[in-house]
Amino acid sequence: MYENNNSNNPFSLNGNTPVAQQQDSVFDLRKVLDILGSYWYLFLLSFLLTGTAAWLYLRYSTPSYKISAKILVQDDKKGGNLPGEEILSQLELFNTKSSVDNEVEILSSRSIMESVVRDLQLNVMYVADGRVKKTEQYRNMPFSFKWLSLSDSLTAMNYTIRPVNEKKFSLSRANLTREGSWNDTLHLPEGVVFIQRNPLYAFVHPEYYVKVVSIDQAVGKYRSLVTMAVPNKQVSTVDLSITDGIPERGEAVLNKLIEEYMKASVEDKNRIADSTIAFIDNRLVIVTKELSGVEKDIQQFKQSNQVADLEEQAKLLVSSTGDFSKQLLDQQVRLNIVESMQKYMQDEANNKRVVPSSLVVQDPSFLGLVERYNTLQLERERQLLSTTESNPLIKNIDQQLQGLRGDLNTSLGSLKSSIQIGIDELQRSSGSLNKKIAQVPAKERLFLDFSRQQAIKQELYLFLLKKREESALSKSSNLAVARIIDPAKSDALPFKPKRLLIYLLAMVAGIVLPSVGLYVKELLNIRVTNKKDITGATKVPIIGEIGHAQNKEMVVAKRDNVTPVAEQFRALRTNLQFILAGPQQKVILLTSSMSGEGKSFVAANLAAVLALSGKKVVLLEMDLRKPKLSDKLGVNNMTGFSTYAIGKSMLEEVIRPSGIHENCFIISSGPIPPNPAELLLLEQTEMMFTKLREKFDYIVVDTAPVGLVTDAQLLARFADATLYLVRQGTTFKQQLQIPGDLAAQRKMPKISLIVNDVKAGRSYGYGYGYGYGYGYAETQRKGVAGRIKRLIGKS
Known part of the structure; x- marks a missing residue:
């Protein structure tokens, strides 16, 4: 267990979750604002576009x-x-x-x-x-x-x-x-x-x-x-x-x-009233004729029989039969009305008309049928205003009307039967009185029959006149079923578009659109772009971050070079002291997921900073399949590890100065062999590492990508620490599972990550994060001041 005393190193190197990873698990508003702030021009352009669109919409849209x-x-x-x-x-x-x-x-x-x-x-x-x-x-x-x-x-x-x-x-x-x-x-x-x-x-x-x-x-x-x-x-x-x-x-x-x-509501009421009045008028014509006929019969009877006044003569008889006559009269009136309604319902000409309801004897069931029948008739006429009789809706109403008409006829028949039964019963009850009436002279009895018919017709006539007046009065007083509380009035301001809401939506859109675009861009990106991509995918600690080198030099870590990248390699050298426990741990293996992630660049500069510290360093080019290190350093690669492994060269012959530093040497890969993996399994390889451990303080091994071939795993048995290269914008996110699997299965010793080619500012964290800013800034200021002085001196 050890800890990093360098305040610039935010990582815990004991194999547990790094501090930086724990911090990344918490939402960092400052980081989000910095990322969004780097794209300020997109938000400004979005605000201009959405604001202009909102103004144009409000300017030329039609208000409602x-x-x-x-x-x-x-x-x-x-x-x-x-x-x-x-x-x-x-x-x-x-x-x-x-x-x-x-x-x-x-x-x-x-x-x-x-x-x-x-x-x-x-x-x-x-x-x-x-x-x-x-x-x-x-x-x-x-x-x-x-x-x-x-x-x-x-x-x-x-x-x-x-x-x-x-x-x-x-x-x-x-x-x-x-x-x-x-x-x-x-x-x-x-x-x-x-x-x-x-x-x-x-x-x-x-x-x-x-x-x-x-x-x-x-x-x-x-x-x-x-x-x-x-x-x-x-x-x-x-x-x-x-x-x-x-x-x-x-x-x-x-x-x-x-x-x-x-x-329309008043017209519906008036139509029912008009139908009732027309029915009453027709009945009045018939009843008037019948009443006139009865009165003429009485006149002829009195004239032919020379009867002056039968009132006193029939007084006793009338008083005796008064109760029965009154009841019989009521029942006959009801029977007459029911028969009239039956004729009205049986007349095909009245099938499309409403049924008068005010004349019917107040039977609750019959009144309910009449109300439903009239409601359907009115609905049928209202629907016919916008459709034809062939419409299924009209046919459905007609079927209902036909059923209700049958129910009405049935109800009228039942009502008529009950009234007739009542009349029969009254007639039987008055049988005893008829014996007394038989004793009355035939003329008086005949006159009594005429008087009874006259009373019935007169009662019916007066009843019809009363109902007609009531119907006329009701029609003239018909009111609508509603009244106006507030007439239609428009609001003073438009209901839409709402200016404040439109501008607010434009402001929100101005923020959301670029934010969504950046989020989608990040979501669709399958390569590593920030530290969270790494810490969220693997628990392997990050030992260092190497920034983007502006120049194309292979070695940037030189004695007098204080650029950000050189300082990062010095920070990496410091962090390695906490991984390599003791002087016997000196072999550093560098690998990655695929080619092009900067293994040769990092290996050369790591060897350079180690040599700058006064240590004797040897750099091994063990990428036997695609060697780049010797070519970029200008080292002759005619002989190297491959010739040593097959016995054509001695170890002392293949160790040559690297040209980086007087304390830094290199063993190149040599000619590309047909069987690289088999060469790494030879006994000469183990012997080479044993002798190099005796002669050098550090051994930096540049190997092939572990995600493609097994060369690095074969060399892992000789290494004391493994540096796994991850390159920003190049390494795929899925490939970050490889170092985690290697560490979990202990296939490679002490695996740590190095993030290479980090672009400062926009996408990766808050910059490089290794505390070189002060010195570098001072150097820049001094350099700028010197150039200004030189320019003044020349002028």
């Missing part, structure tokens, strides 16, 4: 305004009663139940919106040229299109209107040009249009554009734009809103929609 309205709907469950409703409730006529949910559905129906579109001509849009773009106009145009007829197959058509003078104009579209007069009709293939001149506005553009779509398209568009909501379950108010680029048009749409809805 939100228009709102509020109505109160009659809801029996929530108490949303309308003014005057309590008076009508006393009549108990046409008492149709309503709820806010049902009324919302009616309000959003297609038929009502179609009426709005047709009345306001919303399928016609006017466009005029602006300074930058074309803008839509509404009601402030010098003319207007009013379609008298329009083809249902029309999808969309664009027209261009060119005013010729105050009386003439020219209309053109694709493959068609027509001339016409203002305030006149124009026959087009799409239909007949009336083009009206508006004298309040003058022509300020040479051309105007009109876009016409079908009614169905316009209805679908505005149904999707209008939203309706009930604020909560405790109230019966409905909030209506629409978003439109022209506030006046949005207000007109909502106001017209409410108007058409209220008008």
Whole structure:
């Protein structure tokens, strides 16, 4: 166990997780800011682009305004009663139940919106040229299109209107040009249009554009734009809103929609009242004739029998049979009404009409059937406004109506049977009185029958007159099921686009876009770019970092050289003292994952800094397959390790000066052998390392990449420490598993990483991180000052 006394070394060299790796596991805001700050120009450019895009969008986008309205709907469950409703409730006529949910559905129906579109001509849009773009106009145009007829197959058509003078104009579209007069009709293939001149506005553009779509398209568009909501379950108010680029048009749409809805609700009530009044009028004609006939029979009876007053004569009889007669009269009235309803229901001409509900005897089950039947009839007529009888929906309603009609007939039959049974029972009960009536003279008895018929017809006649007056009064007092609380009104400021939000989004986009780009770039990068890539992939400690060398020299670690790279090799030399424990540990093996990661460069400079410290160093070029070291140092490679291993050269013959330093020697690889691995297994190799350990203080071995061949593993048995090269921007991230596996399986001794070719600033940490900055900066300042003095002296 040992520790590094050099404050510039942030690594723990005891084989455990390095301190730097532990620090990298914590999010470092300073590091992130430094990385992002190195790309400040990208963020500045992104801010300029997104800010400009936001300004252009706000400058040329069409603002949309939100228009709102509020109505109160009659809801029996929530108490949303309308003014005057309590008076009508006393009549108990046409008492149709309503709820806010049902009324919302009616309000959003297609038929009502179609009426709005047709009345306001919303399928016609006017466009005029602006300074930058074309803008839509509404009601402030010098003319207007009013379609008298329009083809249902029309999808969309664009027209261009060119005013010729105050009386003439020219209309053109694709493959068609027509001339016409203002305030006149124009026959087009799409239909007949009336083009009206508006004298309040003058022509300020040479051309105007009109876009016409079908009614169905316009209805679908505005149904999707209008939203309706009930604020909560405790109230019966409905909030209506629409978003439109022209506030006046949005207000007109909502106001017209409410108007058409209220008008339709009143019309539904009036139609039920009209049907009831018509039925009563027909019955009055029949009952009047029957009553007149009975009265004529009584007149003829009195004249032929010379009867002046039968009241006193029949008083006792009438008083005795009064109770039974009254009950029998009520039952006969009900029977007459039921028979009339049966005739009405059996008449095929009334199949498409609503059933009068106010005349029926108050039977709850029958009233429920009548209410459902009338509701379906009204729904069928409303749907026929926008579809045909062949529509499956209409056929479905017809089937339901047919079933309900059968149920009504069945109910009427049952009701008639029960009434008839009651009449029979009353007639049997009055049998005892009939014996007494038989004693009455035949004339008086016959007169009594006439009087009874007269009373029945008169009672029915008065009942019908009363109901007709009630129906007429109810119709004249019919009110809509809703009233306006707030008419449609537009907001003062546009609903969208929101300027603050757009600029905020532009600011966020200005930060996110380059950040995402940098993140994606880092995510797609498969090579090592920063320290976190290394510490996150392997637990092997980093012993040193070698910066990027600006020049192309092979050896940068010279006696008087204080460049950053030279100082890093000196720091590496210091860190090696903590790995090589004792004077007997002197063999340093350098390997990497693949070729091109700088093993020869690091080996030569490591040997140089070790020689600068006064130690005797030998540099072994053991990359027998692709040797580079001897060539770059200018050493003759005709003889070397390969010739020594096969016995053609002595060890003393292949040890030559390296030219780096007087204490630094080199053994080159020699000619490339056909069997490099077998040469490393020879006994001569072991003998060579034994003799070199006796003669030299340090032995630096440059080997082949361990990720490609096994040469380095074969030499590992002679090494005391292994330096594994990782090159920034070259080594693949997946290859970092190799040193970890070698260390875990103990195939190579004391493995440590050296990060080579580190570019300062942008991507790797905070710079080199080895404490050379002060000296190097001072040297730079001195060098700059010297150059300035020399320039002044020359001038």
